[in-house]
Amino acid sequence: MFDKVLIANRGEIAIRVMRACKELDVDTVAIYSDTDETALFTKYADEAKPLNSSILAQSYLDIDKIIDIAIETGADAIHPGYGFLSENPALGERCDENNITLIGPRKNAIESMGDKITSKQLMEKVGVPTVPGDKEGITDVEVAKKRAKEIGYPVIIKSSAGGGGIGMRVVYEEDELARAIETTQNLAQSTFGDGTVYIEKYIERPRHIEFQVLADNHGNTIHVCDRECSIQRRHQKLIEEAPSPIMTEELRERMGESAIKAAKSVDYNSAGTVEFMYSNGEYYFLEMNTRIQVEHPITEAITGIDLVKQQIKVAAGDKLEFNQDDVKVNGHAIECRINAEDPLNDFVPSPGRLVGYRSPGGIGIRMDSGVYTGYTIPSIYDSMIAKLIVHANNRPEAIARMKRALNEFIVVGVPTTIPFHKALMKNKNFQDANLHTSFIEENKRELVADIERVVKEDEEKISELNATFLPNKKVAAISTSVNTYMQRILEDQKR
Known part of the structure; x- marks a missing residue:
């Protein structure tokens, strides 16, 4: 088992991972941005290290900085939680280079399933049902129009590299297709750095x-x-x-x-x-x-x-x-x-x-x-x-x-x-x-x-609660509540 795990995330998922580590008798390291300096997860961890920025690229997405903190604190594993770097294969590569274990899948799994076209091709190969649609990215609008007719409207345009529904466009008629492709391509490029999009049959009310x-x-x-x-x-x-x-x-x-x-x-x-x-x-x-x-x-x-x-x-x-x-x-x-x-x-x-x-x-x-x-x-x-x-x-x-x-x-x-x-x-x-x-x-x-x-x-229902936090009492009430809560957490950890 690991001696110490760095949690490369924030908020409730950071605390969730820390709880599991504590039950396994594994020490934890939190990392936090300037914005999260007073966040609860920083107090729950055994150690907490600043990322010295609130800019995402210089905090929770900064792999070099996270690896440096892991080395500094002696963490032998990193748990990425969800979001942020959790599906970025580069984190696993850097962990391997520094003899740190990534608590997550191997690089090939992340890359294969992170690309919607590649993953669909894989599923068809192993016999998992897939939605009718293109096996390749859209490169030509006229070809896309022909494929949409074959598939049958409505169709949906998706980003190959993305997730979370970002940029998806449902198209009901051919006249809408070119505009939907362009919009999704532009958003995919700006969001994921990859403008590849593909077309599928749109399953209504699934x-x-x-x-x-x-x-x-x-x-x-x-x-x-x-x-x-x-x-x-x-x-x-x-x-x-x-x-x-x-x-x-x-x-x-x-x-x-x-x-x-x-x-x-x-x-x-x-x-x-x-x-x-x-x-x-x-x-x-x-x-x-x-x-x-x-x-x-x-x-x-x-x-x-x-x-x-x-x-x-x-x-x-x-x-x-x-x-x-x-x-x-x-x-x-x-x-x-x-x-x-x-x-x-x-x-x-x-x-x-x-x-x-x-x-x-x-x-x-x-x-x-x-x-x-x-x-x-x-x-x-x-x-x-x-x-x-x-x-x-x-x-x-x-x-x-x-x-x-x-x-x-x-x-x-x-x-x-x-x-x-x-x-x-x-x-x-x-x-x-x-x-x-x-x-x-x-x-x-x-x-x-x-x-x-x-x-x-x-x-x-909360009118009485609001009355409790009148302007002249608000600061004192909040301060007392926070201090009490933090003190309880620290005392629990010591036990």
């Missing part, structure tokens, strides 16, 4: 279902069940649940086998996720994320498997501790991403100071967060405040538990997605599991009305 996979360095590869991630806006997930409400044992066996084939095709050796689109009884490979996912806690909840610990153990050379038959589904779990965003203003990020913060608790509740009262959500990073995870015996009980938890959750100072989640939990189509990736758009009118009502109710 479900987004993904399979967690685990693989070690001894030839063992398994899947750790499925997750439903269909509730999205602008191709970004808002709510995830496990297992998928439509999953049967027969479908899980087929899709799970495809997920394992996908992982084995690139000699995978870590935790990863294979994502599929599902429509009308058929499923299609979408992509593979070669890292730990934001939504991994719901899989942990229904299987009892600590995925981050497994990542660390695999990287240290251990064999997986279980086989496919050992993986069982226990109950149902739901995760709500609580972001500093305004759901009544197209989910616009709303960074700012958390004047008041009270998280929910009780049986079946898990909170993954890195904030506290008085903390300021930065404008330059992701707007996540917390991940709220519930686990119950079945889906109706999980929805009821999530409703209860959301009603206990209080955030004062910034608009959040809590009202959206409250409205969604009461939505009949959601309760009936009529889910698809266009769910929010199709239910927008009803959701907006419910969100407006919830916002008004919440404003009344």
